[in-house]
Amino acid sequence: MAKKDIKRxxxxxxxxxxxxxxxxxxxxxxxxEALKDVFGPIFEKMLNAEMDAHLxxxxxxxxxxxTENRRNGYGEKTIHGSFGETSISVPxxxxxxxxxVVVPKHQKDVSEIEGKVLAMYARxxxxxxxxxxxxxxxxFELSQDKISTITDAILNDVKEWLNRPLKPLYSFVFVDCIxxxxxxxxxIVDNHAVYVxxxxxxxxxxxxxGLYISPTESKSTWMKIFDSIKARGVEDILxxxxxxxxxxxxxxxxxxxxTVVQRCIVxxxxxxxxxxxxxxxxxxxADCKAxxxxxxxxxxxxxxxxxKDKWGSDYPGAVKVWExxxxxxxxxxxxxxxxxxxxxxxxxxxxxxxxxxxxxxKGFFENENSVFKIFYLRITGELAKKWNNAKIQNWxxxxxxxxxxxxxxxxxxxxxx
Numbered sequence: 001m002a003k004k005d006i007k008r009x010x011x012x013x014x015x016x017x018x019x020x021x022x023x024x025x026x027x028x029x030x031x032x033e034a035l036k037d038v039f040g041p042i043f044e045k046m047l048n049a050e051m052d053a054h055l056x057x058x059x060x061x062x063x064x065x066x067t068e069n070r071r072n073g074y075g076e077k078t079i080h081g082s083f084g085e086t087s088i089s090v091p092x093x094x095x096x097x098x099x100x101v102v103v104p105k106h107q108k109d110v111s112e113i114e115g116k117v118l119a120m121y122a123r124x125x126x127x128x129x130x131x132x133x134x135x136x137x138x139x140f141e142l143s144q145d146k147i148s149t150i151t152d153a154i155l156n157d158v159k160e161w162l163n164r165p166l167k168p169l170y171s172f173v174f175v176d177c178i179x180x181x182x183x184x185x186x187x188i189v190d191n192h193a194v195y196v197x198x199x200x201x202x203x204x205x206x207x208x209x210g211l212y213i214s215p216t217e218s219k220s221t222w223m224k225i226f227d228s229i230k231a232r233g234v235e236d237i238l239x240x241x242x243x244x245x246x247x248x249x250x251x252x253x254x255x256x257x258x259t260v261v262q263r264c265i266v267x268x269x270x271x272x273x274x275x276x277x278x279x280x281x282x283x284x285x286a287d288c289k290a291x292x293x294x295x296x297x298x299x300x301x302x303x304x305x306x307x308k309d310k311w312g313s314d315y316p317g318a319v320k321v322w323e324x325x326x327x328x329x330x331x332x333x334x335x336x337x338x339x340x341x342x343x344x345x346x347x348x349x350x351x352x353x354x355x356x357x358x359x360x361x362k363g364f365f366e367n368e369n370s371v372f373k374i375f376y377l378r379i380t381g382e383l384a385k386k387w388n389n390a391k392i393q394n395w396x397x398x399x400x401x402x403x404x405x406x407x408x409x410x411x412x413x414x415x416x417x
Contacts (some may be wrong), residue, residue, distance in 0.1 A: 001410065005417045038173065040088045047090055047103065055070070055071070074092060077144075079108050104160075157407075163232065166209060166229065167202075168231045168417075170237050171236075171398075173237050174240075174241045175349070176244075182213075182362065182365040193214070194371060197225075202399075203395075203416075205389060207288075219247035220251070223251045227255055229255075236269075237259045238258075238259065238412070239339075241263075241264055241344065242261065242263065248261070260331070262328060262331060265292050266344070268321060268328070269288055287306065287307050287310065287311070290307075291304050291322070291329060292329050300329060300333060357376055358378075359378055390415075
């Protein structure tokens with residue numbers, strides 16, 4: 001077979017010749033060491049070119065200067081790259097206004113280590129584990145302080161994302177919480193609830209609307225949360241599905257009075273089965289499904305009466321859960337089947353929380369910012385790829401039903417393209 005003619009940059013071949021003529025290259029490690037020597041001067045030349053552009057004149061220029069600012073020597077900086085660690089001289093100016101782009105101030109790594117650190121952080125790796133991994137792969141130590149600095153660099157992105165403008169209408173919003181271990185104001189580690197709000201817009205696409213950490217559940221707390229949602233551009237929410245969060249229903253109705261609030265049926269089943277022995281769980285759950293999965297309200301009410309007759313005397317606690325919340329079962333039958341399937345459970349958001357739990361298992365969080373950083377990376381990374389602009393199942397049918405209902409047709413028609 002004839003030798004394949006590979007086109008190479010002539011300049012690259014000259015560099016190779018210079019390296020071979022000036023270094024005793026015997027193996028791949030020697031090549032790497034030689035390249036590291038080349039690495040520093042390349043960045044120094046680029047930095048000096050940046051300084052020329054910043055001041056508006058070359059270093060050797062004798063022409064009149066348009067600025068009083070002048071070069072002010074050099075500072076030494078150790079940088080880390082794919083070929084290891086090397087030192088470079090960074091030019092300085094008198095008034096300290098020079099901000100290099102190729103190697104920014106306070107940044108020592110010039111490979112793409114930040115992206116790699118953030119990816120590992122988003123996967124729930126501890127700072128200790130990240131530091132050890134960087135040491136193994138790149139051969140230099142990245143301190144836990146440096147890792148913290150790298151991840152802190154995205155805090156502005158996190159804040160912008162948490163306060164970004166939202167769409168004017170969400171057909172469905174789901175609210176659920178995930179518990180994390182975090183230091184409180186006294187420095188004691190305890191459990192904190194992080195409330196996650198997931199929205200489905202009028203085109204059927206999912207979006208995490210916000211993350212909220214609050215020490216209390218109250219009407220006023222939820223009023224503030226939904227007021228902030230409104231301030232970010234939300235004009236209407238058709239349906240909101242939740243677990244039994246204190247004050248949430250009153251809070252959302254104070255801001256969005258037309259929103260239909262639905263208790264999650266799956267959570268009600270979990271609450272009821274706490275009172276049922278394991279040997280009867282399958283049978284009890286089947287009787288519950290006959291109630292909330294009935295074809296119409298009349299059948300649902302009949303199934304509820306059967307449930308009370310069958311289980312009420314031996315397991316009154318389980319039946320009491322349904323008695324206290326049967327209005328939420330009854331409410332489902334105000335809507336067609338495809339809408340019911342979306343609104344009756346918070347399973348959509350529980351898949352989000354399942355992803356978030358993968359990064360909360362190790363240790364504890366120092367503060368709220370550390371929670372928001374890792375959740376932001378998880379949501380905008382793994383979950384965004386997983387959703388990949390996919391609509392929720394059977395959205396066309398759901399949209400048709402929403403467009404035919406008297407209470408939602410005019411509201412949703414305003415926002416459909």
